[in-house]
Amino acid sequence: MSDTPTHSPAVTGDHAAAGHGHGDDHANLAKHVRIYLIIGGILIFMTGVTIAVAYLPWFDFGDKHINIAFGLLIASFKVSLVCLIFMHLRHERGLIYKVMLFAMIFFAAMMFLFCLAYMDPIQDSFLKT
């Protein structure tokens, strides 16, 4: 059986990886894969940096919370790259941004939900006991 589809390439959506001709398709494919590989390389490099920040004495700032903040910052940068490049959030439709904005608001709210533990009007907060 041949691997040639009956339909010609139908590029739909707003983030097509390929162009309109087979030659263009292949060139675009190579270009896109190269970008993906570069981003993958950056992600792996940044993972190495995260480990270095956590373990190497050069990054001993005298307070591990600074290292934690650095680690989270790098993780956020990596997540941004994955979202923008791999998940194509650079150029998506408005509906998706709205849905994700809604989710991110909930995410942020949940990240601060534990603060309710400080809101005990009778006793001191659990951190002080």
Place this chain on the structure above:
Amino acid sequence: MQIPYEVTARPDTGLYNAKVGIWLFLASEVMLFGGLFSSYVFLRLGADFPWPFHELIVWPGFVNTMVLIASSVSVVAAWASLKARRYGWYQFNMIFTIACAAVFMCLKAYEYYGKFTHYSLKFTDGSVISGHPLHDPKDAPGTTHGDHIVFGEVKSIVFDLEKSNLDFLDGRRVKKDGAPYAMPGEDDELKFKTPTGADVTLTKSWLKEKHRAFMDARADLRDEVTALELKKPSPPHPTRDDAATKAEKDDKIAAISAGIERANAAFLEEGKQKDLTATLKLDVVGDPLVFLVKENTTMRYGAAELSYRENTVLQGKLITDAIQFNVDLIDLRQAKDHDKSLVWKHLPELKQKFTSYRDAQLKEFSEKRPKVKEPEKDEDAQRDAYRVVFDDNKEKFLSHDEAHEYLHDTKRTISVPRAEKRFYSNFSPSLSPYYAIYFLMTGLHGLHVVGGAIVLSWFLFTGRKMYLSNPEHLANRVEVGGLFWHFVDLVWIFLFPLYYLM
């Protein structure tokens, strides 16, 4: 039925339907994992124990991060290959992605296995050691019993005919070829004498038969007693009933009550004759028995009796309840007095070494961070100085060979009586809230990896027909699967530093 807008974009959203669906699903996933990350922060800030920091081995997590990043590249490349109508490249990238998922799960299984076979023991004074209970050493099988209670010289076993089962027999051991706690052979029979003097071979079918007979007899008794109770007149009324009626009623009630007592007595007497009492004591015929018992299967135990949770009672002698343990770490962060720690009762030769190590570490910390006035109270200093890993890469406390000896040689096995134990567990969710949330989040993430790999495999192995008829449809499917896969990667990008590095 044809589902609309599988390939082309819907005019109002500008997107094909599956894409809207996957983004809605991912939004719900963000909220799910957001809740779990929030729980992590809550547990960490409120921990009343030293939070495990830099305790997980980093390399499996790091390799898994690289594996997931590589798979993220390959899954998006697979989609791009379909867009360019390069089916061969698509297949290659999908196979690579699925292989990455398999590698990820294998490494995760390796990590989990390590945790489930590694134990921590907290003494009553707060000192902690970790390592593993001794299992049968290769050079002397059956000579040790790790973390089991050894209950021997068992001459009688008392069964609860309603609740007992024979699961406890799995712990039975015999002397064989010089090994005191060898597994009995499959044809090894257990002979007992019942209270009536009957000889019994203890089997599951025998116990089941006894259980049924006892339950039937008890049901018959209950029927009989219920029938008699129903015949009882109402109690005599103090004002409405005259004296004669009262006397008649009293007589009748007394007669029926006597009947009930007789029925109960007959049940008990008949039970004794047929060995159908609620608790049936069987005496061992021949040599007394020995059992290795897991603590969590017992209700209580003492010098002469051990009760299982399912009510079976062994009557014999407690040989030992000590935990035989090989140590690879000492942690005195929660011990009140390091010099009097219970650890030194079992590892006295390490006390001086520990003191020197601790003082040197505190001094080093003070030099490194002169701003910290009381390093003894600083969390980081405590972790460096009060917690010693035997097999440290830098061999700061023990040499590699010494550490190996402490962990693997029976000469170094310590014996901790259970009375000295406050808590004992493997590195499973029961050990601490840290491990509970670690297993919850990494386990849930692992399930996502497996689920994603199954979906991508489905696209790979069944996609050719769709590719030939409608390649754009397959490309859209792979894009949707890929979006989920990237989300799995995103979660790991946060999980890795949080658990392994921070």
